[in-house]
Amino acid sequence: MHSNISDIFKRRFTKELLADTSKDVYDLFQWKKVNVKLTDYKTGDTLVHMTDLEFPVHYSQNACDIIASKYFRKSGIPGSQNYENSLKQVVHRLVNFWMESLKNEGLIETEEHANIFYDELVFALLSQMFAPNSPQWFNTGLKLSYGIKGSATGYYYDIDSKKVVETEDFYTRTQASACFILSIQDKLLGPHSISEQYVTETKLFKGGSGTGTNFSPIRAKGELLSSGGISSGLMSFLKGLDKNAGAIKSGGTTRRAAKMLCLDIDHPEILDYITWKAKEEDKVRALGKMGYDMGFEGEAYDTVSGQNGNNSVRLSDEFMKKVENLTQNPDSELLLAGRVDNTVDKKVKVSSLWDTFNESSWKCADPAPQFDDTFNAWHTCPHGSDGEYNAKHNRINSTNPCGEYAFLDDSACNLASINLIKFYDEKSDSFLIDDYKHLVGLIQLALEASVHWGHFPTEDIALNTHMFRTTGLGISNLASLLMMMGLPYNSAEARSISSALIGILTGHSYFVSSLMAKKLSPFEKYNINKKSMLRVIKNHCIVAGAQNEPYLDLHYTPLKPDHDLLIGLNHSNLSSTLKECWNDAYKSGKTNGFRNAQVSVIAPTGTVSFAMDCGSTSIEPFFGHIVYKKLSGGGYMTIANPVIEPALKKLGYGDNEVQDIMNYITRVETVKEEGYEYEKIIDGKIEGAPHLKKEHLPIFDTANNCGSGERFIHYSGHVFMVAALTPLISGAISKTVNLPSNATIDDFKNVTLTSWKLGVKGISLYRDGSKASQPLNSQLTDGRERSLEELTYKELLQKVYDQQASKFTMRDKPSGIRTGTTHPAQIDDVKIYTTVNRRPDGEICEIYITTDREGTIITGLLNSLSKSISVMLQHHVHPRDIAKMLRAQKYEPHGYVQKHPYIKYVSSISDLISKVIDIELDDYSRCQVKPETINAYSATDSIATSSLNNTEQTGERIYTELCPNCSSNKLVRNGTCKVCLECGSTTGCS
Secondary structure, eight states: OOOSGGGGOOOSSOTHHHHOTTOOGGGGSOEEEEEEEEEOTTTOOEEEEEEEEEEETTSOHHHHHHHHHHHSOOSSOSSSSOSOOBHHHHHHHHHHHHHHHHHHHTSOOSHHHHHHHHHHHHHHHHTTSEEEOHHHHHHTTHHHHHOOOOSOOOEEEETTTTEEEEOSSSSSSBOOOOEEEEOOOSOSSSTTSHHHHHHHHHHHHHTTOEEEEEOTTSOOTTOBOTTSSBOOOHHHHHHHHHHHHHHHHHTTOSSOOEEEEEEETTOTTHHHHHHHHHHHHHHHHHHHHTTOOOSTTSHHHHHSSSOSSEEEEEEOHHHHHHHHTTTTOTTOEEEEOOSSOGGGOEEEEHHHHHHHHHHHHHHHSOSEEEEHHHHHHTOSOTTTTTTOTTOGGGSOOEEOTTSOOEESSSEEEEEEEEEGGGGEETTTTEEOHHHHHHHHHHHHHHHHHHHHTBOBSSHHHHHHHHHHOOEEEEEEOHHHHHHHTTOOSSSHHHHHHHHHHHHHHHHHHHHHHHHHHHHSOOOTTHHHHHHHHHHHHHHHHHHHTSOOSOOSSOSSOOOOOOHHHHHHTTOHHHHHHHHHHHHHHHHHHHHHOOSOSOOBOBOOOHHHHHHTTOSSOTTOOOSOSEEEEEOTTSSEEEEEOTTHHHHHHHTTOOHHHHHHHHHHHTOEEEEEETTEEEEEESOOOOTTOTTOOGGGGGGGOOSSOOTTOOOOOOHHHHHHHHHHHGGGSSSOBOOEEEEOTTOOHHHHHHHHHHHHHHTOOBOEEEETTOSTTSOEEEEEOSSSOOOGGGSOHHHHHHHHHHHHHTGGGSOOOOOSOOEEEEEEEEETTEEEEEEEEEOTTSOEEEEEEEESOTTSHHHHHHHHHHHHHHHHHHTTOOHHHHHHHHTTOOOSSOEEEESOSSOOEESSHHHHHHHHHHHHTTOOTTOSSOOSSOSSOOHHHHHHHHHHHHOOEEEEEEOOSOOTTTOOSOEEEETTEEEETTTOOBSSOO
């Protein structure tokens, strides 16, 4: 056990430098030259083109591309190229800045310790053992290393004058924080007002950071104003702030504004807030049916509101207990209370709130649940700065956009993530625990250094960051580790291993923080929060198994690591180290206090995970078994997930068996398209692989089913993993529970209720199929006829071929007397009569369109259109496909429709005909007026219903949302945000 902070400065990674003093840390690596070129997939324009860049030889082309394009400084660097051209330069400016900051703070006192700190962290960074969050790479050390000042300013707390002052420039200090939480008050002007929220959010978005706010203080619609009028309400302001966030993104930044909106469950406008985005999704789908682009950057989404943030509802224990008891008390109510005016108070049924919340989340993945009392049960500083316990402004009211940082309003956090796979010895199936702890201690010092020499966007954030000094160390590549160990992600063994590792990280970080406090002092507001913080640390100790006592002021029983299971897995060192770390943290903290109010979070780690060549991000499971390896000369090579092979060997499979299984996953077929011939992966599933035992299949389960395979990680596996890790971290976890398209609203209720019972702080839910711009599935097995939009390109070609080879080549002309229906309509002064004729079996066989404009061009065109449509019908083209072809075409005449009972607006005569065909198919979903009774069903509703109840998801995933940076279609969910598998861009803030 260390007794002083100076004990941290030991060489573990760079002992070789002691034996050969002629070498420096960079000589411990072999280096290569690479070229980096990224293009915009949509336009073909070159986004980044840099040549002769220097990287360690073990870095993949993908890691080189992402680090160079994202993190290399592109201007102002001394030298002919004017940009950073070596990873040595980037790593030096980061670590050198942290070292000089720690020297200034007094935590590094000798040159020997400075050299050790520098060499050890440089080695760890170059070895891809860890990575700081993106703002560190962007901003840290530019003035110290290159003299670059920058024009923007911020604020920092000046220790000498004991007040917040403005920074002289942007890069002397560093803006290293990715996560911000802002407060807001119920006033239009002044500090923390609604107007100031626009300014502060704009400042953060412009710098590429994200922000979260709880908007519950804003009075509801109808509440009285001091001027005598009434408030326009919360939602009007939220929509305005949403438009502002969208404008900042469209005004020049390449990443979408990252924003978290929170609202307490008892706000009078809670129902409007809950249903906000679900209703906007309905509008998007309606616009899509009218022909507008439904891609996320398209006209449809650009027209509606609520698309520039993640929405969450803060659910109280009071509410959740009533939900839990709905069976016994179905009529229980919750008071929605006005903020300043009780005349708007109203009681609503808990069942109504609960149903609406889950239905909206099921429809569009928003809002997500945040469990307010669980967050605050682990709050280390509920007395805040003023000592007033549990005052609203001293509670944890919100999180950052991705949901992992949760602390006081007007605070910030800088993050780093450790690549777990680097500390696993595959040969001995053991962990390099001492190396792991050593790096945790060094990173905690680096994060503290970023607070000491940091600057911040507002005066309040600068003040609170100094007063509380929160930091956020986390992990990445967990799924790679578990698979390599031969453990299913959804298993008690995996959860115990994972919680032990994250528990050691948090416990040792707090211990190192206590040593910093011993050397300098605790964070300034420690003493007024001391009792609460030690209570939280004690509860962490109990969860870790370090102490065997009742929990202090917890309303639930957290999940604990199973120490017997750890020992049975031959990982007794994890068990003993976990207990030791927390005993040390509590004992040392009780004596010395802590330098940092929080020390750990689990962020999405999208871009930085790729920079570390991680196979998986954060604590997320793998997306699938097929990965695409970038080649240095351009292009890709398709390979099976490289972690599968060592996992199979760990399970005892021989070399030949392993090779057969790997070949099965990547088996290909020769495809000919448009004159080109290439090999394409047939499926990508592992089910059915030769030699593979059935009992080993769960080890290779992924977030989504692979190819035509049926297996994927059940949603409960996601929930239990989050629940296992949550009580051993300071903050929270950015995590989305992926549910299949046939998941029900009851499934959503089950996830949310189970999460609350297990002590999860917050979680997001996403049902495949719930977003209009979502990834699509190319195959469905519910037995219904699929629409053209659901077919892959290959299947569309096959469909055309099949039709050409069968009915399509034979015209089936009707004969004799036909029965039909005539639809009269008038657009402007043009009268249109559409007659739909049917065969005796009811099949539509002819459509005739006539007008009162005899002898005109329009008459001739309508006759031609009638013949074309009728011939298509007689070749058995489905009327639904014809309606789809004609739908939303725009030309004169168009506008309001008279004389038709259901159709009241069309964009053209073609659009009118499409609606007539829809009605003949008993589909009134696109009509402005619906009949009182509909004989059959709405086509869109039938699809939703059948996919919900019957489908098993299978098939190739076709991504329709494009990366805002490189326009590739490889944007996938990562935590509560999204990350591009091509260029590493994220939609979050880390």
